[in-house]
Amino acid sequence: MTLDDILASLFPGGHEIRHDDGIIAGSATLRSGGKVLVIGIANRTALGVDEAIRLSGHLLDSIDKGSGPILVLVDSDSQRMSKRDELLGLNEFLAHLAKVLIHADMRGRPTIGLLYGHSAAGALLATGLATRVLVGLPGAEPAVMDLPSMAKVTKLSMAALEEKAKSTPVFAPGLSNLEQMGAVHMTWSDAVSLAEQLEALLGDMPAVQDRRGALGKERGGRLKAADIAERVRDLALQIR
Amino acid sequence: MEDLSFQHRVRGRAGGTRQNAIVGVVASGNLEVLVERVLPDAECVVDIRTAAMGFGEIWSAVIGDFVERYSPGGLKFSINDGGARPDTVSLRLAQAVRSIAENGQ
Amino acid sequence: MIAPIKDIVQAERARNTSFNEASARTRLALLLDGGSLVEFIGPEAREVSPHLKTFDLPEQYDDGIIVGHGRLEGAPVFVAAQEGRFMGGAFGEVHGAKLTGLLHAARRIGSIPVLILFDTGGVRLQEANAGELAIAEIMRAMIEARAAGVKVIGLIGGRSGCYGGGGLIAGCCSALAVSEPGRIAVSGPEVIETNRGVEEFDSRDRALVWRTMGGKHRRLLGAADVFADDTVQDFREAALELLELLGPVGTFGLDRLKAEHERLAERLRRFGRCEDAVDIWTAEGVAHAATVPELPADQFIALANRIGRTSRDAR
Numbered sequence: 001m002t003l004d005d006i007l008a009s010l011f012p013g014g015h016e017i018r019h020d021d022g023i024i025a026g027s028a029t030l031r032s033g034g035k036v037l038v039i040g041i042a043n044r045t046a047l048g049v050d051e052a053i054r055l056s057g058h059l060l061d062s063i064d065k066g067s068g069p070i071l072v073l074v075d076s077d078s079q080r081m082s083k084r085d086e087l088l089g090l091n092e093f094l095a096h097l098a099k100v101l102i103h104a105d106m107r108g109r110p111t112i113g114l115l116y117g118h119s120a121a122g123a124l125l126a127t128g129l130a131t132r133v134l135v136g137l138p139g140a141e142p143a144v145m146d147l148p149s150m151a152k153v154t155k156l157s158m159a160a161l162e163e164k165a166k167s168t169p170v171f172a173p174g175l176s177n178l179e180q181m182g183a184v185h186m187t188w189s190d191a192v193s194l195a196e197q198l199e200a201l202l203g204d205m206p207a208v209q210d211r212r213g214a215l216g217k218e219r220g221g222r223l224k225a226a227d228i229a230e231r232v233r234d235l236a237l238q239i240r
Numbered sequence: 241m242e243d244l245s246f247q248h249r250v251r252g253r254a255g256g257t258r259q260n261a262i263v264g265v266v267a268s269g270n271l272e273v274l275v276e277r278v279l280p281d282a283e284c285v286v287d288i289r290t291a292a293m294g295f296g297e298i299w300s301a302v303i304g305d306f307v308e309r310y311s312p313g314g315l316k317f318s319i320n321d322g323g324a325r326p327d328t329v330s331l332r333l334a335q336a337v338r339s340i341a342e343n344g345q
Numbered sequence: 346m347i348a349p350i351k352d353i354v355q356a357e358r359a360r361n362t363s364f365n366e367a368s369a370r371t372r373l374a375l376l377l378d379g380g381s382l383v384e385f386i387g388p389e390a391r392e393v394s395p396h397l398k399t400f401d402l403p404e405q406y407d408d409g410i411i412v413g414h415g416r417l418e419g420a421p422v423f424v425a426a427q428e429g430r431f432m433g434g435a436f437g438e439v440h441g442a443k444l445t446g447l448l449h450a451a452r453r454i455g456s457i458p459v460l461i462l463f464d465t466g467g468v469r470l471q472e473a474n475a476g477e478l479a480i481a482e483i484m485r486a487m488i489e490a491r492a493a494g495v496k497v498i499g500l501i502g503g504r505s506g507c508y509g510g511g512g513l514i515a516g517c518c519s520a521l522a523v524s525e526p527g528r529i530a531v532s533g534p535e536v537i538e539t540n541r542g543v544e545e546f547d548s549r550d551r552a553l554v555w556r557t558m559g560g561k562h563r564r565l566l567g568a569a570d571v572f573a574d575d576t577v578q579d580f581r582e583a584a585l586e587l588l589e590l591l592g593p594v595g596t597f598g599l600d601r602l603k604a605e606h607e608r609l610a611e612r613l614r615r616f617g618r619c620e621d622a623v624d625i626w627t628a629e630g631v632a633h634a635a636t637v638p639e640l641p642a643d644q645f646i647a648l649a650n651r652i653g654r655t656s657r658d659a660r
C-alpha cells in the first residue's frame with residue numbers, strides 16, 4: 001500500500017496530514033470523533049538530525065494540547081550515515097525523539113507505530129520501537145541488519161546465512177522475524193479497512209508497560225530475555 | 241568449536257576460601273577461565289571450549305604442567321577460548337588459582 | 346579522619362590504571378568502594394548467549410556485561426559494565442536483558458542511581474533482531490526509571506567507544522562523563538565510509554574520527570557534562586561529581602524534553618553548516634581551536650569549564 005492508500009484507509013473521513021521531504025506530520029479525526037496525532041517518516045527517507053528535530057518538534061508542539069493517541073508511520077532508511085549528522089550529535093537527536101514518544105505514552109498519549117515499508121537500525125529505534133504497540137503491514141520489510149553486510153562481517157556466504165535464518169528468527173531481516181521476537185505486536189490485514197483495525201486496537205490497548213519480552217517468549221523468538229531481566233530485577237530488589 | 245576435558249588426581253587441596261573466581265576475556269588470542277571450588281580435595285577438572293580446532297595435545301601438555309606446578313585440588317576450571325597461545329593459557333590458569341586463593345566469598 | 350590504608354592503596358591503583366585499557370571487571374573493582382560489588386547472574390551462572398553457537402563462535406560466561414550493586418563513597422549504586430573486547434561489547438539477547446532488569450529494579454526502588462560503563466559497538470550482528478530489541482527495551486526502561494526519579498549516569502571511555510544503539514541509550518541517560526578515547530556516535534567510521542565513500546569519511550584518518558566523535562568534541566558540544574582523564578580514578582571522581590551536580594536537578598519530564606529540544610535546535614541553528622569539529626569549536630569561541638586535540642586533560646577541562654556547554658537540565 002502507498003502512503004496515500006494507507007492514510008485514506010485509516011481516515012476515510014479525511015485528515016490534516018502533510019508529508020514533504022519524507023516527513024509526515026499532522027492530525028486526523030477518528031470515526032469515534034477522537035483526535036489522533038500523526039507523525040512519521042516516508043519514502044524510505046534516512047533519519048538524520050534535521051528529520052528527527054522536525055518530528056520531535058511536531059510532537060512537543062501538540063503533546064500537551066490534546067489527549068488521544070499518537071500514530072507513528074514508518075517507511076525509512078537507516079539513520080542518516082554522514083559526517084555532518086555524527087558531528088552534530090545524531091545519537092542525541094534520535095534519543096530525543098524516542099524520549100518524547102516514550103514520555104508521551106507514559107503520560108496518557110498512547111503510542112502506536114505502523115511499520116508499512118522499510119526501516120533499520122537507529123531509525124527504527126527512534127520511531128517504531130519507541131512506541132507502546134508496533135503494528136506491521138503486509139509488505140513491510142524491516143531489516144535491523146541486511147544480509148550482505150552480515151555476510152561481510154561474519155565471513156559466511158549468503159547461502160549459509162539464508163540457511164541459518166530458516167532455523168532462527170534472531171538475526172535475519174523481515175517482519176515475521178521481528179514479530180516472533182516480540183518487537184512487532186501484530187500484523188494487520190491490508191484487505192480490511194485500516195480504520196476498523198485501528199479502532200479495534202485502540203479499544204483494546206495493552207496497559208502502559210513493555211510487553212515485548214513476554215511476547216518474545218510466548219512466540220518462541222526470545223526464550224531467555226524475559227527470564228534474565230526478571231531474575232536480575234528480583235536479585236536487585238533483594239539488595240536493600 | 242571443539243570441546244576438551246581433562247581430569248587429574250592432585251597432591252592436595254588448593255588454598256583460600258573463595259568459592260569461585262573469573263579471569264580473562266574471550267577475544268581473539270585470549271580466553272576466560274572460570275574456577276570453582278566444587279570437587280573433592282584430590283581432584284581437578286579442566287573443561288575447555290576452544291575456537292581453535294585440533295590442539296588437544298598442546299592443551300594436554302599445558303594443563304599437565306599447570307596441575308603439577310600448582311596442585312589445584314578441589315578446583316574445576318571452565319575455559320572459553322578465543323584461540324589463545326599456550327603461554328597466555330598458562331598465565332590465565334595461574335591467575336585463576338591466585339584469585340580463588342584469596343580469602344572471601 | 347585518616348582513610349584506611351586499603352582505601353589509599355585502592356585509590357592509588359585506580360589512579361594508575363587506564364580506564365580505556367582495563368577490563369570491565371577491573372574498571373568496576375577500582376571504580377567502586379573496595380570489595381563492594383555484588384554481581385547479579387555472574388559468570389558462575391553460565392548464562393551465555395543462546396545464539397552464538399549457531400555461528401560456531403565462542404561464548405563468554407557473563408555474555409560481555411556485568412550488572413550488580415556496589416557502593417560509591419559508601420552510598421549505594423547499581424552498576425552495569427560492558428566488556429568491549431568480547432564481541433565488541435555488542436548488545437545481544439542476554440547481555441541486554443541484564444541491563445533491562447537492573448533498570449526495572451532501579452525504577453521500583455527510585456532512590457538508587459545507576460552507573461553504566463558503556464563499551465560497545467552497538468547491536469551484535471549474530472543476534473541482530475534480539476540486540477536491537479534489547480536496546481529498545483533498555484531505552485524504555487531507562488526513561489521509566491528516570492521518570493521515577495532515578496539518576497542514570499553513563500561513563501564512556503572504553504576501547505569500543507559507544508556506537509550504534511549504545512549511542513542512543515547514552516542519549517537517554519541523565520548525564521554523561523567521557524574521556525578523550527571515549528567516542529560517541531550512531532554510525533561508526535567504517536559504516537559511514539562503506540555507505541557513503543571515503544570522500545565523505547575516511548575511517549583510517551584517526552584524527553578525523555577523534556575530533557568528530559571523540560570525548561573532547563562531545564564535551565564542548567554539551568553532549569557530555571564532564572570530561573575525565575583516562576584513569577579509573579578520574580571516572581570515579583566524575584561519577585561522584587555528576588551525582589552531586591544532578592542532586593538539585595528535578596525529575597525527568599515534559600519541561601526537560603522541551604529544554605532539550607531547544608538545546609538541540611539551537612545547536613543545529615548555530616553549527617548546522619559547520620564542515621568540521623574545528624569550525625564548531627571556533628564558533629564556540631575557542632582560540633586556536635585546531636590545537637584542542639593536543640591539549641592535556643587538565644588544560645582541556647579548564648577550557649571546557651570556561652566555554653563548554655552543559656546539558657544537565659536539558660536532557
